[in-house]
Amino acid sequence: MKNFEYAAPRTEEEALALLAQRPDQTAVLAGGTDLVPLMKKMLVTPQRVVNIKNIDSLRGIHAHSQGVTIGAVTTLDQLLEAPELEPYPAVKQVIAKLGSLQLQCQMTLGGELCRRPQCWYFRNGYGLLGRRGQLVEQGDNRYHAILDNQGPAKFVSPSRLAPALIALGAVVRVAGPGQQETTVPVERLYRTPKDDHQRELTLSPAQLLTHVLPKLSQGTLNATYEVKHGTGPQPPLATASVALELDGSGVVRSARVVMGQVAPVPWRSREAEEVLVGQRIGYELAELAGAAAVAPATPLSQNQYKVQIAKTAVKRAVLLAAGLETGGL
Amino acid sequence: MSEPVRSRGGFSRREFLKGSGAAAAATAVVGAPLVAPAEEATGLIRGAEEVTLQVNGKAHRVRIEPRTTLLEVLRYQLGLTGAKPVSADGCCGGSTVLLEGKPISAATTLALDCVGKQITTVEGLGAQDNVVQAFVHQDAMQCGFCTPGFVVAVKAFLKKHPYATEEEVREGLNGNLCRCGTYVNVVRAALEVVKGGRNG
Structure with a gap:
């Protein structure tokens, strides 16, 4: 690992001041499960590392009338045990299956949202896009994107919680230099990079993700269904998170369908949402939603199989949210 | 390598390289402890x-x-x-x-x-720890390289889930890998601790 200067500030202001001096050469450290391995491999070589875990205001879960506010450095095992998250099964279902005991105790919510892609070309030093996508296109792309992959970016968004949080309409609070503070929908944290100078995250390096705020989902049905190969801590092949609002007679008033591990960003499927709205949830409707979600898919040479898996993930997430039998494991 | 060829001014390539190396090292040493006073207050740690x-x-x-x-x-x-x-x-x-x-x-x-x-x-758990003892009873190791990690993970897992079932133990320990494949005995050791009720 290349050496760096290290600071563990106690307040947000101190952290922002440390970030502001040389933002491009500064990395934010939280749980360290992603940053430390990246630094060990010299894929990231910051001159300064700012550890934000000692900042009290970034910790903990607070329930209020609009929902909950979760500090960015809250660890996943704390989230799993939090009674405040009971109305959000979509989030809890992900965390319960996310990684090992060690990862859950170490990984933070903010870090999970901001972790870098697992694409093996990126992790082995060929850059995020891998020669403008050529390496992925001609190489081993079995775990790469099936949607939004026509540009140079063909990796999949690594965050497991982002699809669930987007389905729940969550926003994040972002603090920036000079007391500047904004709230950004989780959806807008991500983008598909078009060239080597763009990152997959829209946050500027001087900004700090401080809190995550899932909206109160009174009566909103929500669920996540992840399709994994085996039971280990490895990432799933495809996931889907669904949030449904039903009216009194069981007809879907509004729906949000977000797929994970299928595109360079958490992929919101408006097509599937359109299929669901105005209908009653049932097996056939769920099947149609799944088919609509993967209709625009453009699989690469080795990941044709992911289309079927993503389709099934959407179908089962819809059924799970509605409390119906999914037919799967 | 042959003898360095001395040039007219008594100057050799080897001497020059030695000299420049030393100069670079000196720069590095001087460069390291330089701390701008304004940054000192933020608690930045630079070197060892x-x-x-x-x-x-x-x-x-x-x-x-x-x-x-x-x-x-x-x-x-x-x-x-x-x-x-x-x-x-x-x-x-x-x-x-x-x-x-x-x-x-x-x-x-x-x-x-x-x-x-x-x-x-x-090492802090000690040889008399109930999880360590259960690993011994159940012979939950082959080459033993993964064993310390497994023992600590089992300890932490059972503290949280003292009445875990076999399925829960298997899922809870999925962050530890063993190339020899002693998983069967590791799970047995964890379940022995559960049955003994001495964990926690």
Whole structure:
């Protein structure tokens, strides 16, 4: 690992001041499960590392009338045990299956949202896009994107919680230099990079993700269904998170369908949402939603199989949210 | 290499390289401790620093750099070689230690991040620990390389889930890998502790 200067500030202001001096050469450290391995491999070589875990205001879960506010450095095992998250099964279902005991105790919510892609070309030093996508296109792309992959970016968004949080309409609070503070929908944290100078995250390096705020989902049905190969801590092949609002007679008033591990960003499927709205949830409707979600898919040479898996993930997430039998494991 | 060819001014390539190397080294030494006074207040740590780590109930003074991982300090400075350097990203669980009672991967934790926190390694559990004893009874090891990580992980898991079923044990320990495949006996050892009711 290349050496760096290290600071563990106690307040947000101190952290922002440390970030502001040389933002491009500064990395934010939280749980360290992603940053430390990246630094060990010299894929990231910051001159300064700012550890934000000692900042009290970034910790903990607070329930209020609009929902909950979760500090960015809250660890996943704390989230799993939090009674405040009971109305959000979509989030809890992900965390319960996310990684090992060690990862859950170490990984933070903010870090999970901001972790870098697992694409093996990126992790082995060929850059995020891998020669403008050529390496992925001609190489081993079995775990790469099936949607939004026509540009140079063909990796999949690594965050497991982002699809669930987007389905729940969550926003994040972002603090920036000079007391500047904004709230950004989780959806807008991500983008598909078009060239080597763009990152997959829209946050500027001087900004700090401080809190995550899932909206109160009174009566909103929500669920996540992840399709994994085996039971280990490895990432799933495809996931889907669904949030449904039903009216009194069981007809879907509004729906949000977000797929994970299928595109360079958490992929919101408006097509599937359109299929669901105005209908009653049932097996056939769920099947149609799944088919609509993967209709625009453009699989690469080795990941044709992911289309079927993503389709099934959407179908089962819809059924799970509605409390119906999914037919799967 | 042949004798350096002296030029007219008594100047050789080798001498020049030696000289420039020394100059570069000198620059590096001078460059390192330069701290702008304005930044001092923010508590930036630049080079090697002497800190105290609480390991297995004892305070240890160690000299570490910001990039030093907890695993490196434990193994190479404190001689606690139970936690193993297996994977760089901690995906195998070989370097599992308890930080404030929670299992974490020492390979992906910076040592400076652990200052002021209680660290417990497999050595700290001791030979009479019920989990260690259960591993012995059930012969839950072959080559033994993954065993310290497994013992710490089982300890932490059972503290949280004292009445775990076999299925829960298997799922809870999925962050530890064993190339020999002793999983069957590790699960048996964990279940022995559950049945003995002595965990926690």
